[in-house]
Amino acid sequence: MTSSVDRSLDDELQGIRQGIREGRFPARAFNDQQIYDLEQDRLFSRAWCFLAHESEIPAPGDYVTRYIGNNNIIVARTEHGDISANLNMCRHRGNMLCKSEMGNASHFRCSYHGWTYKNSGELIGVPYMKEGYEGRLKRKEWGLVNVRVDSYAGLVFGCLDPDAPSLEEYLGGFQFYLDFYLKQGGEGSEVHGPPDHWVAETDWKICAENFAGDGYHTPVAHQWGFNLGYFPSSGSTHSQGWAASIPGLGHGIGLGHSPNFPPFGGFPDDLAERMKASFTPEQVEVFSQVRTAVGTVFPNLSFLMQPFSLVPGESGVRFVTMRLYHPVGPGRMEMYSWCLVPKDASQEYKDEAYRAYTLAFGQAGTFEQDDFENWTKVTRAAGSTMVKNVDFPYIMGMESERDKDFPGPGHVVRPYVNDTNFRNLWSRWADYLVGEV
Amino acid sequence: MTSQPDPAFERPEIGDMSEYPSDGGNDGPIVIANEFTDVVVRKVETRNGMRLDIWSPRRGSRVLLDAVALDCLSFQEPELITELLSRNPGQ
Secondary structure (H helix, E strand, C coil), X not given: CHHHCCHXXXXXXXXXXXXXXXXXXXXXXXXXXXXXXXXXXXXXXXXXEEEEEHHHCCCCCEEEEEEECCEEEEEEXXXXXXXXXXXXXXXXXXXXXXXXXXXECCEEECCCCCXXXXXXXXXXXXXXXXXXXXXXXXXXXXXXXXXXXXXXXXXXXXXXXXXXXXXXXXXXXXXXXXXXXHCCCCXXXXXXXXXXXXXXXXXXXXXXXXCCCCCCCHHHHCHHHHHCCXXXXXXXXXXXXXXXXXXXXXXXXXXXXXXXXCCCCCCCHHHHHHHHHHCCHHHHXXXXXXXXXXXXXXXXXXXXXXXXXXXXXXXXXXXXXXXXEEEEECCEEEEEEXXXXXXXXXXXXXXXXXXXXXXHCCCCCHHHHHHHHHHHHHHHHHCCHHHCCCEEECCCCCCCCCCCCCCCCCEEECCCCCCHHHHHHHHHHHHHHCCCC | CXXXXXXXXXXXXXXXXXXXXXXXXXXXXXXXXXXXCEEEXXXXXXXXXXXEEEEECCCCEEEEECHHHHHHHHCCCCHHHHHHHHHCCCC
């Protein structure tokens, strides 16, 4: 694989790798055709990539179409209730089978020559089979190209590398933190409707980094939220909290703490009690101290939970957003943004959480607009010629000692305002790009 | 739109999915469609009884199924439809 890549780029990547260890990362990585191409070849074709939440395809025949790298994938619930993922391409002449992003079908029929497949991917129907193929076509040999899938707590991931380790190994303990978003209450979480989905002139990596725990930007980029009473944090204490990362695996989460914020504040009391019952004692201890939890599953899936006030000054409502950054070119991506709610919560709370989510996130969300305004400008600058040899500093927390008393897994440091998670994220990214995963 | 873990009636006012309708309503026509095809389903009275009419407007094909035929479908495996499609994918 390395032979097809420009030798100087490989050398350059080794330099980038060394720079990350020393607290530097190059600006050009956020808008560069060669790096984009390498990410397609070496990262998205080998990592476990998020496809869908199980609650998006609850009934037999339900399907959604998603991407892994530049591959369009059908994720379907088969007639027998299991989940199957296949490349969205007819094996006859390569036409896209499912053109709708979501639907329900027991069988998929190609609109070009009519080849028909079970929703699990087997080819079953071929027009003019006898007259045209005269017995030479064996349907068993021409099923859809299958994608390896596995799931954790409702999240369905796919992996194009048959030799990659299991999803459990890939997540490597990050599940402890993911449970905060995914095991809310006795029945877990579900999506509140289909995702908001739009194209942004932003590199996917900027979002992945920001959501790996960038508490640093919040009091500046979103200062109106503090000043107008929508967001229950204060500039004077906002740096408090932790940065937790899984060393070597790229996953990271920022855990923001506010001294006077009540444990599990922003949830209805009965829901908070059910949530506590579904967590381990260590999880309850960690999550009790958290106002904001913002984390990235390497490479491009993120979550955020925080309280947001529907009426300024009133107590906030906690919501969860899950987001997927699908790269479609250097410095260009498709954004998928969901609201996750606890399945067994009251409809009243689900609707309030969704309102809080839409006020802050989604295409018209206030925090979202703050962020994309900045991220689009970062992306544009990263693609300019003068930036080719410009690095950014990633030196916050270089000397931080691990918080040994923290009950959660991974490398955990204080304060919340930290670059430790980002160095781990870019280090893992560089491992994939140099082909050493 | 909230997610629907269980299938729901198109006309929920006449009852739940598995509730036997007592008012004889729901004559149709009902359109069942996805991105691959669409059919129109309606109850058809014959002189001495009734059938379910399944009409494919794009194909122009039609089948009239009586209670015994429909009952028979209700206990088949999904593979029966796969087998029928593989026998005649409808060119």
